[in-house]
Amino acid sequence: MATDLADMTPLADCSQCNYRETLLPSGACKPSDCCVVEDNGRQIDRFFRANLGLAADYRQDGFLERRAIAARYLVLDRESQKQTKSGEKPGPN
Numbered sequence: 224m225a226t227d228l229a230d231m232t233p234l235a236d237c238s239q240c241n242y243r244e245t246l247l248p249s250g251a252c253k254p255s256d257c258c259v260v261e262d263n264g265r266q267i268d269r270f271f272r273a274n275l276g277l278a279a280d281y282r283q284d285g286f287l288e289r290r291a292i293a294a295r296y297l298v299l300d301r302e303s304q305k306q307t308k309s310g311e312k313p314g315p316n
């Protein structure tokens with residue numbers, strides 16, 4: 224079989240990441256840039272910004288910073304759901 228170029232796409236080390244099979248190939252998780260397993264606030268923040276729906280899974284996380292960032296995005300997620308339900312757009316701030 225010929226070597227398929229797509230199979231050779233290098234994926235950075237994300238061996239501890241729950242999303243290496245799902246988000247990583249699609250680019251929604253980028254090790255050293257936007258990844259939830261890194262104990263790095265900026266990366267966690269980027270991760271939840273890109274994957275808002277996953278914040279709820281980290282409400283009980285053992286790492287304080289991850290929990291705090293997840294909580295912030297949970298609020299945003301809830302607000303966006305409220306807006307969807309009511310069908311009304313919020314006025315300009």
Ligand SMILES: [Zn+2]
Pocket residue numbers: 237240241242243247252253254257258259260
């Ligand atoms: Zn990752």
